[in-house]
Amino acid sequence: MPVKLLEVRNFRSFRHISLELGQFHLVIGSNASGKTNFIQAFKFLRDISLQGLNNAVSLQGGADFIRNVYSRSDAPVEFLLDYDLEEQVPFYVGLKGNVPVFLSTHKVRYHLILIFTENGSDIIVDSEDLILTGSICPEGENLKDEEIIGSLNIHRKGASLTANLNHSGKAVTPFKDFFICVPRSSKLSPKETLLFSETDIPGIPRIDRIFGKIKFFELDPRIQKSALPLIGRTELEEDTRNLALVLRNILHDPDRKKVFFNLLLNMLPFITDIEVENYMDIALFVKIREIYGNKNYLPSFLISDGTLNVIAIIIALYFDNSPVVLFEEPEKGIYPLLFGSLLDMFKEVRERRQILITTHHPEMLKRANIDEILMIGRDKDGFSIITRPADKLSVRSFIEHEIGIDELFLQDLLGRE
Amino acid sequence: MKKGHIYLFVEGNDDYRFFSLTVAPHFRQSYENVSIIEYACMKAVKVDRFIRGIRQMGDSYLLFADIDEEESVSLKISILLRRFHELDRQRTIVIIKEIESWYLAGLRRADSYRLHVKYLPFTDNITKEDFNNVIPFQFHSRISFMIELLKYFSFRTAKRKNRSFHYFIRHFYMSALIFK
Numbered sequence: 001m002p003v004k005l006l007e008v009r010n011f012r013s014f015r016h017i018s019l020e021l022g023q024f025h026l027v028i029g030s031n032a033s034g035k036t037n038f039i040q041a042f043k044f045l046r047d048i049s050l051q052g053l054n055n056a057v058s059l060q061g062g063a064d065f066i067r068n069v070y071s072r073s074d075a076p077v078e079f080l081l082d083y084d085l086e087e088q089v090p091f092y093v094g095l096k097g098n099v100p101v102f103l104s105t106h107k108v109r110y111h112l113i114l115i116f117t118e119n120g121s122d123i124i125v126d127s128e129d130l131i132l133t134g135s136i137c138p139e140g141e142n143l144k145d146e147e148i149i150g151s152l153n154i155h156r157k158g159a160s161l162t163a164n165l166n167h168s169g170k171a172v173t174p175f176k177d178f179f180i181c182v183p184r185s186s187k188l189s190p191k192e193t194l195l196f197s198e199t200d201i202p203g204i205p206r207i208d209r210i211f212g213k214i215k216f217f218e219l220d221p222r223i224q225k226s227a228l229p230l231i232g233r234t235e236l237e238e239d240t241r242n243l244a245l246v247l248r249n250i251l252h253d254p255d256r257k258k259v260f261f262n263l264l265l266n267m268l269p270f271i272t273d274i275e276v277e278n279y280m281d282i283a284l285f286v287k288i289r290e291i292y293g294n295k296n297y298l299p300s301f302l303i304s305d306g307t308l309n310v311i312a313i314i315i316a317l318y319f320d321n322s323p324v325v326l327f328e329e330p331e332k333g334i335y336p337l338l339f340g341s342l343l344d345m346f347k348e349v350r351e352r353r354q355i356l357i358t359t360h361h362p363e364m365l366k367r368a369n370i371d372e373i374l375m376i377g378r379d380k381d382g383f384s385i386i387t388r389p390a391d392k393l394s395v396r397s398f399i400e401h402e403i404g405i406d407e408l409f410l411q412d413l414l415g416r417e
Numbered sequence: 418m419k420k421g422h423i424y425l426f427v428e429g430n431d432d433y434r435f436f437s438l439t440v441a442p443h444f445r446q447s448y449e450n451v452s453i454i455e456y457a458c459m460k461a462v463k464v465d466r467f468i469r470g471i472r473q474m475g476d477s478y479l480l481f482a483d484i485d486e487e488e489s490v491s492l493k494i495s496i497l498l499r500r501f502h503e504l505d506r507q508r509t510i511v512i513i514k515e516i517e518s519w520y521l522a523g524l525r526r527a528d529s530y531r532l533h534v535k536y537l538p539f540t541d542n543i544t545k546e547d548f549n550n551v552i553p554f555q556f557h558s559r560i561s562f563m564i565e566l567l568k569y570f571s572f573r574t575a576k577r578k579n580r581s582f583h584y585f586i587r588h589f590y591m592s593a594l595i596f597k
Contacts, residue, residue, distance in 0.1 A: 393474060394422060394470070394474055394476070397470040397471075397473055397474045398466070398467065398470040400470065400473075401466040401467070401469050401470040401473070402466050403463065403466050403467060403470065407459075407463065411452070411453075411454045411455065412452065412453075413452055413454070
């Protein structure tokens, strides 16, 4: 699974959480428990990767909304993320003589500590650690002969950077005549991070390409119903505003169309056709035909919210390649009888992608495995905490006595012991 | 040292509100954890499963039920025991007559005047309808009125004004805890 561990300190409603994650989780909790803040932790790191710290802070509403209001004013905001790559990614780390040396990375650890400026109005980087683990090999050489499993450790404190290659916990020189690429004299400004800097520093792996792929889908049928300008991204946007454009591309390819339509039929068997209409070369909108009544198509503004959400979920799950996908209440607007089919799709896709879903709906929980549920609540001081109902003796006992997870959820019996 | 976990089985929403705001906080002083389970919409077999699970864990429970139209507490308990096979007679508390009577029981004379509610020296015969009739005009919501009553709730007064509440307090030795 990509995100193996997430540790957060003093971010929004969290004082400290350390959470090992599996391939699929349903995240539950009462209103104002911190579910959205949990999602925001992923988004914040993702936004730093893609847009830099300044923009990421701004997208959270400013520095005031980053730190927990109950935390001390000098408390740093901290993130630690362990990320396993599905496929090894080679990063250039140094030179052996004149031959480039690559680290085929399969594991990334990123630790970020942010502090506030003296007047508390701004947030800057205090320190960062980036550890890439994999096999080190000069270009063009046989891996088996010279392969060294080790890690590239880049430490940043304030503006200065240090880097070394480690093997069995010790700094090593893997090859004769090896020079590490990260220049020790490199300087980073307080707003730059190893995830995102204004200028590329040779030797700092571009892990933004990894963290930047974390996607958070917030389905909004009101946006999907409106006509879409012809120009837009081919990847589904997180608010699904470009649904019509992405769908048009899928429907153009007969094989992809077949896959899409079968999945749609599995959920909504009354739909006989789906098309994307080009309106006067200005805008696109989705239209569907149903088995009922005449053979006219229904334009997107007449299509139900649930139908549009189902279409968006199918595309997000099967036609998007983000390794980590988060959904906030994807079941909104969908008839509960269909939740079984909905969860079947999530569970099918979790084999190749990590999926986290927030939900309030007991019907979703009814069909889940207790080990996949994460419960967010508040401790006595008001901080959000995350527990696993599966670890609760009482939950195990009630399930043994044939009480459903949905019933335990409705009776508020899944929280911490 | 605190005891383990206690589960309070209550009928519906009004009961849940009453117990979560009055009784549960006091129980938390002597139990590690207090959970409230609404059973009115639950099948009897499910209540039995809950009780079996609680018993297996070695935890404790109490089941509260309104007396409704039954003639006596023992008759009501017999009905409950026939419905819930796992239920223990000793852990069953019958509310006379309905939870609304407990809401009003905790209201002191001075607080009755403050809320413009007719002072009731005893609430043993109070039904839902009676309760609805005493809601002052300025409360547009029954729920809001109930919450307001609980802000003023006095255990000592409630014990004096309602005999089933008195039984509950005495039988479960809460007096020392609540009135200290």
